[in-house]
Amino acid sequence: LPSSIPTKDPISLVRHLSPQCQAAFLSIVTSPEFLRCVPVAALLPLLTDPTLLLSVLKDPITNLPKLLPLYDATCALPKCSNKFVNSSLSTLKTGCSDSKDA
Structure with missing residues (x-):
């Protein structure tokens, strides 16, 4: 993973990862x-x-409502299974092992 995380465009982090x-x-995600x-x-x-x-983080009183749609949508969906979470972690550990120092 990159040594620093660019805050201007989180999507750009993808290009810092290895193809694997x-x-x-x-x-x-698919x-x-x-x-x-x-x-x-x-x-x-x-x-x-x-x-x-x-x-x-800077002003939760004013800005927290912007996250409410995410909270509501998350709570409405079924929990990801433990099997899926463990499999995903294993996939990332294996696939991203060469990206640690990229």
Whole structure:
């Protein structure tokens, strides 16, 4: 993984990963179980606005409501199975082992 995380564009982190690590992430996020238990549409504001989390941390009273759609969508979906979570962690550990110092 990169030694520093660029805050301007979290999506750009992907290019810092090895092709094997990118493939590992892709295999997880395109799996049917991921799509059943993760509110992908609700994550888009979080992924496309790099200031969102920082603004919530700086002023939670004002900015926390921006995260409510994500909370609501997450709670409405079934929990990801332990098997899926463990499999995903294993996939990342194997696929991204060469990206640690990239």
